[in-house]
Amino acid sequence: MNTKSEIENIINNNDVCLFMKGIPEAPQCGFSMAVSNILKILNVNYKAINVLENPEIRNEIKTFSDWPTIPQLYVKGEFVGGCDIVKEMFEKGELKSLLESKSLI
Amino acid sequence: MIFIKLITHGIIILMALSVEEIKKLIITSIPDATIEIKDLVGDSNHYSAKISSKIFNGISKIEQHKLVYKSLQGKMGNELHALSITTEGK
Numbered sequence: 355m356n357t358k359s360e361i362e363n364i365i366n367n368n369d370v371c372l373f374m375k376g377i378p379e380a381p382q383c384g385f386s387m388a389v390s391n392i393l394k395i396l397n398v399n400y401k402a403i404n405v406l407e408n409p410e411i412r413n414e415i416k417t418f419s420d421w422p423t424i425p426q427l428y429v430k431g432e433f434v435g436g437c438d439i440v441k442e443m444f445e446k447g448e449l450k451s452l453l454e455s456k457s458l459i
Numbered sequence: 460m461i462f463i464k465l466i467t468h469g470i471i472i473l474m475a476l477s478v479e480e481i482k483k484l485i486i487t488s489i490p491d492a493t494i495e496i497k498d499l500v501g502d503s504n505h506y507s508a509k510i511s512s513k514i515f516n517g518i519s520k521i522e523q524h525k526l527v528y529k530s531l532q533g534k535m536g537n538e539l540h541a542l543s544i545t546t547e548g549k
Contacts, residue, residue, distance in 0.1 A: 385541075421521075422528050422536035438543050439520045 357414040369458055370400035371428040373415050378402050385437035386425045392444045398459050430456050475503040476539055481531070488530030489514060491549070505541040516548035 355363075365371050370393070376382030378390040393400050405412035405424055412424065419426055419433045427434040429452060434440060443449040453459045476484075478496045485492055485508075495509040508527075515523045523546040528535045535542060 416536070420525065422533070433521065435521055435524070438545065439524065442520070442545070 357410045358418060361411060361415060361418050364401065364403060365428045365431050368401035369430055369456070370398055370453075371403060372400055372425055373403045373405055373411070373428075374425040375404070375406050377404050382406060383424070385423070388437055389425045389427060389440050392440060392449065396444075396450055396453060396459055398453055429453065429458070476534065477503060478506070481506065481508065481539070481542070484532060484534070485510060485527065485530045489526065493549070499541075506539075507543045507545070509545045509547075511547045511549050513549045515546050520546070 372378075372386075372389060372393065374381060374383075374386035374390060376386055378394070381387035381390055390402065403411060405415065415424070415426055416422055421433070421436060423436050425437055425440075427436075427440050434449075434452070435443070440449065443452070450459070478498055481496055482494050485494055489510070489512045491514070492510050492512045497507045499505040499507055510527060514526060524544055527544050527546060531539060531542075
């Protein structure tokens with residue numbers, strides 16, 4: 355399977371996916387930590403993909419999403435944003451609404 | 460400013476960008492932009508930028524941020540590791 359199909363499989367089979375550096379219990383970057391903490395606060399189940407353990411996904415996800423940085427959050431197969439957008443949406447209550455509207459929390 | 464970082468595999472040279480260089484790149488691409496940039500810890504490597512422009516009117520946050528990334532000509536995620544972005548319309 356090529357990397358693009360692998361990414362498609364991940365986002366199609368998991369309602370909430372976070373491509374991050376490190377793991378939720380031990381993030382390796384402040385931005386990844388911020389987003390995983392937000393998801394923890396919202397008490398949502400999500401699939402975390404550690405791009406540091408998979409250099410091919412780390413490269414391909416940037417092209418796939420047309421987005422140059424990690425972390426990247428996907429909900430129901432749709433790209434939601436990186437750290438800044440997720441933080442802003444969380445602060446405005448929009449992320450909670452989005453997850454509620456998809457019956458994910 | 461040039462930082463030289465020695466690692467076990469050799470030498471990586473990281474070119475950091477100054478506040479003025481970042482502003483210039485954004486203005487070149489988004490001429491009406493009002494830009495406020497902070498060097499968060501004074502190391503020319505961790506910035507936050509607030510940018511407002513008419514081109515952000517009526518488009519999604521993702522599209523707004525993509526326009527900023529585009530103005531940075533591929534430097535985001537490379538020379539520029541940490542630039543947090545806030546965008547708004549005018």
